[in-house]
Amino acid sequence: MEQPESITPTIKISELATITPASGTAMQLQSEKPITYTVRAQDGSSKNYTLVFQYNQPLVQAEMNLLEGKYYLSYPKNEDLVVRGENVLPDEAQTKGYLVDKDGKETLLSFSQPPTSFIAQFNTPEDLKPGKYHIKLISGRYTKLTDVFEVFLPTLYNVIKWQDYTGKKGGDLVLNINSKETYELYFKADFDHFIAIDNLxxxxxxxxxxxxxxTMTIKLSIPxxxxxNAIKSLKMMDKNGNLLSEGNFNISLN
Structure with a gap:
């Protein structure tokens, strides 16, 4: 049952007394703000009565459903932002989610599926950038902030196919591209060089x-x-030496 926005109480008092606000006046439901009525008797004396709303909604819990607080962008569609919790109101009118960036800017999220008592699942904004965020979940009278999570560019496996490769020291190594769209969308503008890490x-x-x-290939020269005798991982770097993405690979060297 949805919570009404207001109630209209009917209050009975003695015939010659008055009450403020008057009986039949609509009152907005505000969980943290009680309403005070003043009853004035015929002799001019008055007494205050306070109306306090009591809610049966239990405390809402909320946390991000992420491993180690990490979220990776992906192509062609980003994974949903999933908040797991307890006592979430399963009503889109009473439950809202906002993505909050490090500067406090809030973006209203749309539901990818109707909320349940335990899960609020949201579509990821198309313009989501790497950085640190948290989600503000409002459900009924409660507002909960999740722990901070970090958004990263796609993993290197989204760009390079994970398979066994063989190369030669001083020679060229050809890697197979997994998704050229991922490279062009997320890395092409900033990529500058690789850092290779050997088994030592x-x-x-x-x-x-x-x-x-x-040809859906990447050619690089092995120093x-x-x-x-093997390269165990690769890092994609920008021109300033910042890490864009990384991944473990099995590249045997002759």
């Missing part, structure tokens, strides 16, 4: 990387100075 945990900078959308 040494790092090597790899420049002059060629992304070939026509002749690599000391290990």
């Amino acid at each position: 945990n040494n790092e090597y900078t790899i420049n002059n990387v060629i992304f070939d959308a026509a 002749v100075s690599v000391q290990g």
